Amino acid sequence: MTAKVITITSGKGGVGKTTAVANLAVALALEGSKVVCIDGDIGLRNLDVILGLENRIVYDVVDVIEGRCRLKQAMIRDKKLPELYLIPAAQTRDKNAISASEMIRLVKDLRSECDFVLIDSPAGIERGFRNAIAGADRVLVVTNPEISAVRDADRVIGILESEEKGPAALILNRLNPALVKSKDMLSPEDVLDLLAIELIGIVPEDENVIIASNRGAPVAYEPKSRAGQAFRNIAKRLRGETVPFLDLDAQSGLWNRLQRLTGRK
Amino acid sequence: MEETRALVQIKGLRDGLLASLDDASWEEQRAALLAQVDDNPAFFHGARLALEVASQILHVNELVELRDQLSERNIFLWAVVGESPTTEQTAQLLGLATRISKPRPEEIRQVRVEDLGEETALFLNRTLRSGTRVEFSGHVIVLGDVNPGAEIVAEGNVLVWGKLRGAVHAGSNGDRTAVVCALDLSPTRLQIADETTTLSLDPQRTSNPETARINEHGKLQLEIWSPDR
Ligand SMILES: Nc1ncnc2c1ncn2[C@@H]1O[C@H](COP(=O)(O)OP(=O)(O)OP(=O)(O)O)[C@@H](O)[C@H]1O
Ligand SMILES: [Mg+2]
Numbered sequence: 001m002t003a004k005v006i007t008i009t010s011g012k013g014g015v016g017k018t019t020a021v022a023n024l025a026v027a028l029a030l031e032g033s034k035v036v037c038i039d040g041d042i043g044l045r046n047l048d049v050i051l052g053l054e055n056r057i058v059y060d061v062v063d064v065i066e067g068r069c070r071l072k073q074a075m076i077r078d079k080k081l082p083e084l085y086l087i088p089a090a091q092t093r094d095k096n097a098i099s100a101s102e103m104i105r106l107v108k109d110l111r112s113e114c115d116f117v118l119i120d121s122p123a124g125i126e127r128g129f130r131n132a133i134a135g136a137d138r139v140l141v142v143t144n145p146e147i148s149a150v151r152d153a154d155r156v157i158g159i160l161e162s163e164e165k166g167p168a169a170l171i172l173n174r175l176n177p178a179l180v181k182s183k184d185m186l187s188p189e190d191v192l193d194l195l196a197i198e199l200i201g202i203v204p205e206d207e208n209v210i211i212a213s214n215r216g217a218p219v220a221y222e223p224k225s226r227a228g229q230a231f232r233n234i235a236k237r238l239r240g241e242t243v244p245f246l247d248l249d250a251q252s253g254l255w256n257r258l259q260r261l262t263g264r265k
Numbered sequence: 266m267e268e269t270r271a272l273v274q275i276k277g278l279r280d281g282l283l284a285s286l287d288d289a290s291w292e293e294q295r296a297a298l299l300a301q302v303d304d305n306p307a308f309f310h311g312a313r314l315a316l317e318v319a320s321q322i323l324h325v326n327e328l329v330e331l332r333d334q335l336s337e338r339n340i341f342l343w344a345v346v347g348e349s350p351t352t353e354q355t356a357q358l359l360g361l362a363t364r365i366s367k368p369r370p371e372e373i374r375q376v377r378v379e380d381l382g383e384e385t386a387l388f389l390n391r392t393l394r395s396g397t398r399v400e401f402s403g404h405v406i407v408l409g410d411v412n413p414g415a416e417i418v419a420e421g422n423v424l425v426w427g428k429l430r431g432a433v434h435a436g437s438n439g440d441r442t443a444v445v446c447a448l449d450l451s452p453t454r455l456q457i458a459d460e461t462t463t464l465s466l467d468p469q470r471t472s473n474p475e476t477a478r479i480n481e482h483g484k485l486q487l488e489i490w491s492p493d494r
Pocket of ligand 2: 017018019041046120121
């Protein structure tokens with residue numbers, strides 16, 4: 001196996017990075033991929049909570065890097081999906097506990113272990129962010145349809161371009177089609193017009209996301225949830241399948257236009 | 266140790282300090298600079314620092330790390346001047362200035378756009394994204410968009426073959442004959458010499474190529490370009 005290493009980042013905080021990592025990990029594992037997630041948000045870990053693995057933590061990523069345990073010992077196996085693992089962040093350490101080269105080495109060791117390594121990045125463009133993207137083959141930028149979030153995503157994309165990380169792809173999270181229709185929310189077209197990068201998925205606003213996160217069972221498990229479906233579709237696209245975009249609002253014609261825009265008709 | 270110190274030359278500028286590095290490895294240079302600072306923290310405390318890096322090729326990681334380390338020592342890094350286009354682009358991405366000479370007030374009025382000649386344009390073949398700041402002592406030409414949160418400051422004209430949605434200042438040394446043109450001119454802030462306007466544009470308006478200039482009444486004015494003229 002040679003894993004694809006994918007980092008999920010955003011610029012602005014609270015837009016849904018951790019939610020995306022947890023759901024994509026579950027969705028990829030449901031598709032039969034072997035997945036290892038790394039919580040790169042040192043000092044503010046919460047991927048373990050969303051995946052419902054909080055009380056299984058013994059070792060964390062800093063323990064691996066500082067040689068206090070072997071890599072396999074820090075990989076927590078999921079309760080339901082035997083091919084899904086989490087390497088949790090250290091809660092009590094700060095972001096300076098890891099360097100970019102240590103992160104690159106860790107990722108290199110994981111490549112032979114699985115199909116996908118998903119790295120959850122902290123918000124911002126500081127050290128934690130730089131560590132999280134250091135070993136990535138591909139970067140997904142999460143944003144919300146809000147001016148400030150899009151502005152920060154733009155900044156991050158500019159930095160990724162200069163780091164020659166290859167073109168980033170966009171996850172537009174928390175879209176509310178009714179608000180777009182009444183022109184009270186930026187449309188996917190507005191966002192793409194500005195950011196001008198590939199769109200890999202649109203995730204609707206969905207209260208089930210919050211309910212599921214609190215239960216420690218990401219919404220990607222729920223067959224009926226719109227957000228869950230959107231995350232499952234993104235996972236398929238990451239696996240190289242072509243999946244049409246969800247028709248979140250059949251009447252508006254928005255989704256047809258969008259599919260034209262992204263060439264995924 | 267004395268040897269490494271010689272890698273970095275510090276001198277005073279009108280408004281801060283200038284550190285000049287040579288072409289030794291970046292790690293050595295960075296260590297030498299920080300060692301100098303740590304030797305004499307009182308001298309550097311609160312300083313505005315410009316960095317001259319010769320042909321050093323610097324990426325975001327390296328510059329951000331140094332900027333963080335300087336800022337931990339209460340030193341404000343505001344400019345990075347280098348010969349490498351990569352370094353210049355990195356500095357622009359981080360909103361740092363890429364040149365340090367500011368004309369003295371009495372020189373300002375004498376330079377006119379025509380005097381800049383044809384050699385002094387900066388050509389940027391990319392989109393300037395949020396957080397990028399480009400400052401140049403001639404004309405600036407962008408083949409791409411200028412996104413909100415990006416900024417161009419040019420002593421000459423600014424021409425954008427794309428959508429101009431960031432902030433732009435042309436004729437920044439006081440030249441009122443400078444112009445700004447773009448295929449879609451919707452800047453968040455537009456300034457020519459010392460005339461400023463924040464345009465509140467009708468979002469429904471069709472985007473046409475437009476030129477902004479200071480008219481004979483001394484007011485900023487937009488002209489729609491049309492092919493029949
Ligand atoms: N599609 C969605 N619909 C409804 N709520 C959502 C959606 N996506 C995320 N949320 C909620 O938004 C909040 C922030 O999400 P999350 O923690 O994933 O963001 P983050 O980008 O990781 O934040 P941070 O920058 O703090 O790490 C959470 O309460 C989450 O449940
Ligand atoms: Mg998070």
